[in-house]
Every structure is written in structure tokens, then in C-alpha cells.
Amino acid sequence: xxxxxxxxxxxxxxxxxxxxxxxxxxxxxxxxxxxxxxxxxxxxxxxxxxxxxxxxxxxxxxxxxxxxxxxxxxxxxxxxxxxxxxxxxxxxxxxxxxxxxxxxxxxxxxxxxxxxxxxxxxxxxxxxxxxxxxxxxxxxxxxxxxxxxxxxxxxxxxxxxxxxxxxxxxxxxxxxxxxxxxxxxxxxxxxxxxxxxxxxxxxxxxxxxxxxxxxxxxxxxxxxxxxxxxxxxxxxxxxxxxxxxxxxxxxxxxxxxxxxxxxxxxxxxxxxxxxxxxxxxxxxxxxxxxxxxxxxxxxxxxxxxxxxxxxxxxxxxxxxxxxxxxxxxxxxxxxx
Numbered sequence: 001x002x003x004x005x006x007x008x009x010x011x012x013x014x015x016x017x018x019x020x021x022x023x024x025x026x027x028x029x030x031x032x033x034x035x036x037x038x039x040x041x042x043x044x045x046x047x048x049x050x051x052x053x054x055x056x057x058x059x060x061x062x063x064x065x066x067x068x069x070x071x072x073x074x075x076x077x078x079x080x081x082x083x084x085x086x087x088x089x090x091x092x093x094x095x096x097x098x099x100x101x102x103x104x105x106x107x108x109x110x111x112x113x114x115x116x117x118x119x120x121x122x123x124x125x126x127x128x129x130x131x132x133x134x135x136x137x138x139x140x141x142x143x144x145x146x147x148x149x150x151x152x153x154x155x156x157x158x159x160x161x162x163x164x165x166x167x168x169x170x171x172x173x174x175x176x177x178x179x180x181x182x183x184x185x186x187x188x189x190x191x192x193x194x195x196x197x198x199x200x201x202x203x204x205x206x207x208x209x210x211x212x213x214x215x216x217x218x219x220x221x222x223x224x225x226x227x228x229x230x231x232x233x234x235x236x237x238x239x240x241x242x243x244x245x246x247x248x249x250x251x252x253x254x255x256x257x258x259x260x261x262x263x264x265x266x267x268x269x270x271x272x273x274x275x276x277x278x279x280x281x282x283x284x285x286x287x288x289x290x291x292x293x294x295x296x297x298x299x300x301x302x303x304x305x306x307x308x309x310x311x312x313x314x315x316x317x318x319x320x321x322x323x324x325x326x327x328x329x330x331x332x333x334x335x336x
Contacts, residue, residue, distance in 0.1 A: 026063050031070035038063050038071060042078055045100070046085045050092045057096040061103035068107035075108050079146075080121045087129060087138035094138060101142055102149040111152040118146050119157060123164040131172040137183050140165070144186040147194070155198040162191035162199070166206040173210075179217045180210055185228035192235045197246040204236050208255055211236075212262045215276065222273035230275045233259060237282045241289040245297030252290040256283040 029037065041056050041063075060082075064071060071078070082104065086097045109118050126139040147153065147161060165187050172178040188207060192199060211229035218226040240247045240255065263280055266272045272280075 022059055023062055026059065026066065029067070031067055034063055034067040034070045035074045038067075038078065039074060039081075042081045042085075045082065045097060046089050046093055050090075050096075053089075053093045054096045057100035060100040064100075064103040064107040071104070071108050075104070075113065076117045076121070078104055078108075079118050080125065083122050083125050083139060083142045086142045087125065087135035089138065094141070098141060098145045102145045105146050106149040106151060109150055111150070111154050111157070114146075114150040114153060115157040115160060118150060119143070119161050122146055123161065126164065127168060131168075131176060132178050132181055137181060140181070140183045140187060144183075144190055147187055147190040153194050155195045158191040158194035159199060159203060161187060162195065162203055162207075165191070166203070166210055169210055170206060170213075173213050179225075180214055182225040182228050184210070185225075185232050188232055189228075189235060192232070192239065197239055197242050197244045199239055201247065201251055204239065204255070207232055207236050208258060212259065215263060215266070222275065226273065227275060230273070230279050233279050234282060237279070237286055241286055241293060243293050243296070245290075245294040247290055249287050249291045249294065253287040256286045259283040 026034070026037070038060060041060050045056050045060070046053055079101070082097060082101045086094055086101065089097055105114075105118055122139060122143045126136065126143060129136040129139050143161060143165065147158065150157075165184060169180040169184050173180065188210070192207065195203075211232045214225050214229035218229075220226075236255065240252050260280060260283060263272070263276060266276065
């Protein structure tokens with residue numbers, strides 16, 4: 001006894017009373033039985049109507065909060081299963097599924113397993129999806145959600161996810177001429193925020209390259225996608241100019257030259273938004289700012305590797321605006 005019968009969950013979860021009854025059964029489950037039931041819920045997550053999906057997603061979240069440690073052995077199966085359904089779900093169901101994914105990640109994973117059991121499986125699904133199609137966007141949003149909800153996310157894990165997204169999106173642009181979608185900048189910004197000054201020069205160069213593709217391709221100034229790209233450029237500038245003195249003046253000058261050269265024509269043709277103009281000013285001043293930071297930093301700290309970082313803000317050097325929820329694509333974080 002005690003097991004939840006969910007062989008046909010859409011029929012059972014069409015109303016609040018059914019969901020409440022199942023929540024009560026989850027309360028009574030022994031820890032050893034929880035994983036089996038959560039796997040069944042996840043398997044049927046997208047079946048039925050939006051209301052049924054929402055109830056099942058809430059049950060997955062509830063079970064994750066209540067029985068997180070008991071679900072740890074199944075994390076490697078649960079995350080890919082949810083991501084597969086996020087990828088194909090309609091917008092209404094996708095929102096609820098992403099919340100369920102966030103609960104699984106937040107209450108079951110930790111920094112020791114996040115990369116292998118959470119981030120890498122999502123990145124694999126992203127690579128396997130058709131570039132910039134519906135499934136591709138779903139996988140990007142799933143990766144962003146995971147990056148936001150992994151407890152104590154390590155800088156090196158955030159950087160691995162950053163390289164995955166940048167590599168996929170830059171390849172799509174170079175090979176297929178595809179302009180990166182707005183959503184691609186969500187995991188990029190989050191990863192930059194976590195990595196801070198631990199980001200390598202190559203990673204920052206690629207983030208700049210992806211941003212410039214969008215800015216030069218944007219049909220109108222201050223579009224949502226352009227604002228996302230400008231925020232990414234600003235995040236790179238903040239990381240490079242951070243007081244740690246991690247980066248060289250030559251590197252700062254290289255980035256500044258690249259950004260100013262590739263955006264110069266936009267200003268001359270009246271296609272430059274206020275946020276892009278502000279960004280250009282930051283890059284114009286970047287070499288000097290880096291020189292001042294290095295002059296104020298003891299030589300011994302410049303010789304070693306960057307300190308480990310769990311979050312950009314923990315070092316007092318946030319590399320990007322903290323972007324936690326993809327709902328912000330509707331406004332807020334991208335606003336000038």
C-alpha cells in the first residue's frame with residue numbers, strides 16, 4: 001500500500017481535489033517509494049490539458065521539496081526526461097515544466113553533481129535540437145533554469161555551460177547564417193554572472209562575438225534581442241574592468257577595438273540605441289580602466305590563477321546583471 005496509482009494521470013489530475021489527494025499520498029509515502037512515483041509523474045508530465053500538466057508539475061515540485069534526498073539516485077534520469085518534454089511543450093505547459101525542473105535541480109542536486117547530472121544532459125539535448133527551432137528554444141530555457149537553481153553553482157561548471165551555448169550559437173551563425181535568438185543570452189548572462197573574473201579570454205571574446213552578430217543584424221535599434229546583446233557586452237566590460245586586475249590592457253584594447261569598429265556604422269547612420277551608445281562609451285574607456293585596475297593590484301595576485309567563484313557577486317565583482325527568470329524576456333531586465 002501507499003503507492004500512488006498514476007497509470008493514467010491525465011484522468012486523475014483534472015481538478016484541484018485530485019491533486020490535493022495525491023499530495024496527501026506523497027506525504028504518506030516512505031522515502032524508498034518516492035522515486036518510482038516521481039518517475040511516473042515525469043513520464044506523463046505533458047499529457048492531457050494544461051491544467052493536468054500544471055497539477056503534475058506541482059506534484060513533482062512538492063515531492064522534490066519533501067523528499068529531495070530520496071530522489072538523488074534518479075536525478076540523472078529525471079532531468080533529461082523533463083527536458084525532453086520542455087523541448088516539445090507549448091508555451092503554457094512549458095512554463096510549468098520549467099518550474100518543476102527548477103525544483104528538481106534546487107532540492108536534489110548540489111555542486112558536486114550539477115555538471116554531470118544536470119548541465120551536461122541539458123547541453124546534450126540542446127546540441128541535438130534543430131537550431132533555433134521550438135525544441136532548441138526549450139532546451140535553452142531549461143539550461144538557463146538549471147543555471148539559476150543549482151545550489152552553490154561553481155564557476156567552472158558555469159563556464160562549461162557558457163562554452164556550450166556560445167559554441168552552438170556561433171556555429172549556427174557561421175554555418176547557417178542564423179542570428180542567435182534572444183533566449184540564448186539568458187544562460188550566457190547567468191553563466192557570466194556566476195563565473196565573474198574566472199572567465200577566460202576566449203570565453204569573453206566569444207560572448208562579444210555573439211553579441212555583435214545580433215547587434216549588427218538587428219532590424220531596429222533597442223529591439224529585445226539587441227538589448228540582450230548589449231547587456232552581454234556590458235557584462236563582459238564589467239568583468240574585464242573588475243578590480244582584480246585579472247585581464248591585460250592589451251586584451252581590453254582588443255575587445256574595445258572590435259566592439260567600436262563593428263558598431264561604428266550604426267552610430268553614423270542613426271541606428272544606435274541609447275544603451276548601445278552607453279556600451280560603446282564603456283568599451284572606449286576599457287583599456288584605461290584595466291590599466292588602472294592592474295596598477296592598483298599587487299603583483300603577487302596577478303601572477304596566480306583567478307580565485308574560485310561560486311557567484312560573481314560573492315567576489316564583489318558581478319560580471320553581469322543577475323538574470324534568474326526567463327519571464328524577464330517580456331521586459332524588465334532588457335529595459336534601457
